[in-house]
Amino acid sequence: MNKFYKLSLPLLFLWLSTGMAWAQISVSGTVTDERTSEPLIGASILIKGTTTGTITDIDGNFSLSIQNADGATLVVSSIGYLTKEINVSSSMSNLNIQLNQDATNLEEVVVTGLASSVKRSNLANAVSTVSAKDLTGTTTIQTTDGALYGKVAGATIRSNGGAPGGGMSIQLRGISSLSGASQPLIIVDGVYISNATQRTGRASVTGAGGSNQDDGANRLADLNPADIETIEVLKGPSAAAIYGTRANAGVIIITTKRGAEGRTTVSLSQDIGFAEPLRLLGVDDWSEEKINFFFPEARRPLELERFRAAQSSGNFIDYEDFFYNNQATLLNTRVNVSGGNEKTKFFVSGNISDEEGTVRNTGFQRYSVRANIDHKISNAIRLGVSSNYIQSNTDRGFTGNQNNTGASIGYSIAYVPNYFDLRRNADGTYPVNPYFSDNPVAVTDNAVNNSEVNRFIQAFTLDIDLLKTENSFLTANIAGGLDFLQNRTLIYLPEFLQFQRAQANPGDVLKGKQESFNTNFQAALVYNWNLGRVNMNSQAGLVRLDFNNSALFNRGRGLVPGQTNLGQAAIQEINQEFNSEVQEAGIFLQQEANFEDKLIGTVGIRWDKSTLNGNPNEYYAFPRASLAVNLANFDFWSSSVFNQVKPRIAYGETAGPVGFGATFTPLGGTNIGGLLGSVVSTQIGNTQIRPETATELEFGVDVGMFNNRLSLEATYYIKNTQNNIQSLRLSPATGVNTTPSNEAELQNKGIEIALSGNIVENPNFKWFSRILFWRNQIEMTRLGIPTYTAGAFGAGLGTFLYAEGYSPTTIVGTPADPNVPGGFTIWGNSQPDFNLSFFNNFSIYKGLELSILTDWRQGGDNINLTSFLTDSGGTTNGWFDDDNGDGVPNGRQREPEPYNNAGRWVQDATFVKIREIGLYYTIPRATIQEWFGSAVQNIRVGGSVNNAFLFTNYEGYDPETSTFGAQAVANNVDIAPYPTPRRVFFHLTIDF
Numbered sequence: 001m002n003k004f005y006k007l008s009l010p011l012l013f014l015w016l017s018t019g020m021a022w023a024q025i026s027v028s029g030t031v032t033d034e035r036t037s038e039p040l041i042g043a044s045i046l047i048k049g050t051t052t053g054t055i056t057d058i059d060g061n062f063s064l065s066i067q068n069a070d071g072a073t074l075v076v077s078s079i080g081y082l083t084k085e086i087n088v089s090s091s092m093s094n095l096n097i098q099l100n101q102d103a104t105n106l107e108e109v110v111v112t113g114l115a116s117s118v119k120r121s122n123l124a125n126a127v128s129t130v131s132a133k134d135l136t137g138t139t140t141i142q143t144t145d146g147a148l149y150g151k152v153a154g155a156t157i158r159s160n161g162g163a164p165g166g167g168m169s170i171q172l173r174g175i176s177s178l179s180g181a182s183q184p185l186i187i188v189d190g191v192y193i194s195n196a197t198q199r200t201g202r203a204s205v206t207g208a209g210g211s212n213q214d215d216g217a218n219r220l221a222d223l224n225p226a227d228i229e230t231i232e233v234l235k236g237p238s239a240a241a242i243y244g245t246r247a248n249a250g251v252i253i254i255t256t257k258r259g260a261e262g263r264t265t266v267s268l269s270q271d272i273g274f275a276e277p278l279r280l281l282g283v284d285d286w287s288e289e290k291i292n293f294f295f296p297e298a299r300r301p302l303e304l305e306r307f308r309a310a311q312s313s314g315n316f317i318d319y320e321d322f323f324y325n326n327q328a329t330l331l332n333t334r335v336n337v338s339g340g341n342e343k344t345k346f347f348v349s350g351n352i353s354d355e356e357g358t359v360r361n362t363g364f365q366r367y368s369v370r371a372n373i374d375h376k377i378s379n380a381i382r383l384g385v386s387s388n389y390i391q392s393n394t395d396r397g398f399t400g401n402q403n404n405t406g407a408s409i410g411y412s413i414a415y416v417p418n419y420f421d422l423r424r425n426a427d428g429t430y431p432v433n434p435y436f437s438d439n440p441v442a443v444t445d446n447a448v449n450n451s452e453v454n455r456f457i458q459a460f461t462l463d464i465d466l467l468k469t470e471n472s473f474l475t476a477n478i479a480g481g482l483d484f485l486q487n488r489t490l491i492y493l494p495e496f497l498q499f500q501r502a503q504a505n506p507g508d509v510l511k512g513k514q515e516s517f518n519t520n521f522q523a524a525l526v527y528n529w530n531l532g533r534v535n536m537n538s539q540a541g542l543v544r545l546d547f548n549n550s551a552l553f554n555r556g557r558g559l560v561p562g563q564t565n566l567g568q569a570a571i572q573e574i575n576q577e578f579n580s581e582v583q584e585a586g587i588f589l590q591q592e593a594n595f596e597d598k599l600i601g602t603v604g605i606r607w608d609k610s611t612l613n614g615n616p617n618e619y620y621a622f623p624r625a626s627l628a629v630n631l632a633n634f635d636f637w638s639s640s641v642f643n644q645v646k647p648r649i650a651y652g653e654t655a656g657p658v659g660f661g662a663t664f665t666p667l668g669g670t671n672i673g674g675l676l677g678s679v680v681s682t683q684i685g686n687t688q689i690r691p692e693t694a695t696e697l698e699f700g701v702d703v704g705m706f707n708n709r710l711s712l713e714a715t716y717y718i719k720n721t722q723n724n725i726q727s728l729r730l731s732p733a734t735g736v737n738t739t740p741s742n743e744a745e746l747q748n749k750g751i752e753i754a755l756s757g758n759i760v761e762n763p764n765f766k767w768f769s770r771i772l773f774w775r776n777q778i779e780m781t782r783l784g785i786p787t788y789t790a791g792a793f794g795a796g797l798g799t800f801l802y803a804e805g806y807s808p809t810t811i812v813g814t815p816a817d818p819n820v821p822g823g824f825t826i827w828g829n830s831q832p833d834f835n836l837s838f839f840n841n842f843s844i845y846k847g848l849e850l851s852i853l854t855d856w857r858q859g860g861d862n863i864n865l866t867s868f869l870t871d872s873g874g875t876t877n878g879w880f881d882d883d884n885g886d887g888v889p890n891g892r893q894r895e896p897e898p899y900n901n902a903g904r905w906v907q908d909a910t911f912v913k914i915r916e917i918g919l920y921y922t923i924p925r926a927t928i929q930e931w932f933g934s935a936v937q938n939i940r941v942g943g944s945v946n947n948a949f950l951f952t953n954y955e956g957y958d959p960e961t962s963t964f965g966a967q968a969v970a971n972n973v974d975i976a977p978y979p980t981p982r983r984v985f986f987h988l989t990i991d992f
């Protein structure tokens with residue numbers, strides 16, 4: 001018996017070993033595009049139910065060893081393609097796998113939280129994703145936020161004018177705050193970056209008023225759009241709750257490009273173009289009849305003499321054309337180097353943008369260098385770093401509002417008739433402008449409005465595999481970074497300008513230096529495991545945020561001629577000094593459960609505290625929950641038309657931070673009889689103040705049809721915003737006027753629909769189309785303080801109503817109406833009825849590609865005070881026409897009746913804009929090899945237009961611009977802005 005065991009055990013071991021050897025095979029093959037047969041680089045091949053896999057090389061080839069091959073399944077996936085499962089057996093050795101393009105993006109991975117991502121087909125929220133191709137594939141956009149127009153359902157985007165360097169505001173799903181955080185939180189590669197519209201000081205020097213009329217650029221303009229791989233937009237609290245205190249207005253997650261394993265690729269791109277005004281309004285001609293009507297009797301002889309002199313010499317000047325219609329040169333150069341091996345991957349880029357403005361002496365230059373490096377320290381430890389340095393220089397000129405200082409082109413020329421010549425004299429002097437306080441030609445030639453930015457953004461991620469088995473893994477994720485921003489500004493009005501000569505101390509300079517240093521740190525544990533047929537993903541972590549901001553503005557008046565040195569000014573003042581330090585901390589927990597891609601549920605919670613709150617040590621909780629049901633993945637589903645039907649529901653809560661200083665009573669400096677001291681402000685702090693909070697319930701359904709060639713995404717949401725901070729007026733007996741309070745409540749309701757797919761798909765012609773539709777309705781469900789009006793410039797010109805039961809976007813004004821809360825007539829509403837965008841891409845044969853993006857906004861009113869200015873000056877195009885034939889020109893009698901009320905300036909801002917057009921040709925690879933051999937991999941040439949055409953009845957340069965674009969409410973007031981440019985480009989890209 002013992003002898004038998006001694007013989008049988010070795011034989012049994014040998015037999016088992018042989019059996020194991022028979023079950024282990026090596027499978028190789030190629031992964032290609034089903035339509036074009038092009039190899040797919042970096043496609044993932046994973047053995048289903050395990051963590052074992054590989055990726056394809058530069059030729060689309062792969063090789064993989066499989067234990068127990070019989071019954072094994074390979075999951076083959078690639079970004080932009082539908083995942084395919086292949087059953088393998090021991091008889092297979094070489095596979096030719098073809099993947100279909102994912103027209104509906106169901107397979108793309110969406111980053112949804114601090115340490116999680118999910119396949120779009122399993123997503124329970126309406127998260128918009130903008131790819132690199134969507135962002136810059138059609139045309140070259142100056143700024144990243146400007147590239148989002150028409151590409152995100154639920155986003156309302158406005159600019160503060162067409163000046164170089166940008167200046168945008170983005171509202172997601174309506175108004176999230178009446179006065180606080182109205183712009184989304186921006187995260188770049190995990191770094192919480194500043195997107196503040198920083199003060200320039202222009203409004204102080206020109207007399208326009210507060211810094212919200214500076215028309216400065218927000219700092220998302222610093223990023224090079226060509227560096228971005230994807231942008232994911234979490235539009236409401238149901239998706240953004242995991243970001244807690246700073247997510248009330250939504251979250252925009254930007255991921256930049258990374259290197260890939262394989263051959264090192266060098267890409268060189270050059271864009272050359274020009275800009276011209278998208279739209280000019282024209283000016284009204286003058287005649288002796290008009291002069292006799294417009295000017296008072298004592299003034300008429302002088303004006304008639306000037307008119308007749310111009311008539312005899314033919315010297316009539318269209319000042320709108322003279323100032324705005326200047327062709328600008330646009331240059332954009334980019335170099336990217338990317339590649340790597342199994343251990344280290346890199347992406348390095350450099351960018352130079354040099355763009356002139358359509359107004360003389362304006363322009364924007366940006367220099368950007370980026371290095372993204374990913375390194376596998378060991379099989380269990382991975383490190384990623386992203387470094388970006390940006391320097392920009394912007395000359396924005398002088399447009400927009402001012403208060404009779406003359407330091408605004410549009411404001412000044414509104415009052416100057418075309419028969420008076422303001423242009424520079426032969427001796428170098430400028431004529432005195434008898435119609436307004438300054439000569440805008442002299443201001444344009446000599447005044448300075450400059451901003452110079454230096455910025456450094458550094459991010460890092462460290463992933464450590466702590467535990468890894470066949471069916472589970474535990475990973476530690478550590479991430480963070482910093483954003484350092486320095487902005488130096490200079491506003492200068494020389495002493496020889498007409499308005500300055502009239503001052504007691506001519507010559508005005510304001511110099512600003514603003515710095516922000518933001519850091520964030522995050523640590524999380526992620527445990528992925530299986531509970532029977534359910535895949536579980538558990539997360540726990542903590543977050544620390546630090547925000548440091550400072551600003552110092554010094555002003556000098558009475559300058560020595562030719563000087564901008566503050567020490568050479570007779571009057572020197574500290575215009576503003578500001579410093580703030582904010583610390584925030586958060587803890588988050590999240591549990592995801594996925595039952596075979598059929599039922600996908602998530603619950604999570606975050607607790608945050610902030611030094612901005614009344615109690616800096618109190619934690620506020622922000623829960624979230626969601627559920628998606630993929631009905632088409634169940635066995636009972638048998639439809640040949642609908643391959644995806646996914647109803648979904650989600651709930652979440654977020655907050656908006658309390659404004660800095662709201663908990664304290666500010667002290668102002670004073671000097672009485674030479675004695676320095678402090679005086680109490682008329683507003684006192686409130687130590688009970690709470691963050692503004694929002695709750696959102698979102699319902700939706702995602703449908704895929706005809707093997708995912710067509711998809712529909714429909715969403716309905718209800719977003720309630722509580723604790724809106726408003727100033728509560730106090731009794732005069734208290735000795736102060738106001739204190740901040742959490743009184744108001746808002747409700748936003750809306751729908752978002754996205755329909756997209758491949759209408760035609762064959763080897764020689766492909767037509768992809770996408771339609772986005774969205775609308776939002778707002779109501780003030782609670783105000784908590786007496787009804788009031790605010791915003792713009794008062795009831796005589798149009799202002800905004802704050803009353804329960806009404807939207808704060810309601811525009812009211814004279815005449816009086818006692819039936820309306822607040823006592824004024826309702827003239828309009830700035831909220832659009834709906835928005836619709838229509839994108840089409842045509843691939844013709846294998847090299848020609850045409851893309852067109854069209855935007856339509858229906859409804860929504862602007863307060864057009866540009867018309868108010870030109871009517872006042874008699875220069876509005878058609879001013880002297882008399883449409884109703886009653887003998888009173890249009891410029892003195894605007895509808896609606898009764899005439900001369902605020903309704904004259906409230907205008908329908910409906911428009912259709914052909915936003916982007918691009919036509920490109922990719923030279924066939926065989927032709928390139930014939931010309932250059934293997935030295936050149938790809939050549940793409942083309943032309944494009946940004947802001948190609950505008951169709952509107954609105955009587956302004958662009959219905960999307962606003963002097964107050966960055967404000968939460970009252971962000972649709974048009975005052976002599978910089979006209980929006982049409983940008984035309986020619987492109988060349990060469991990949992080596």
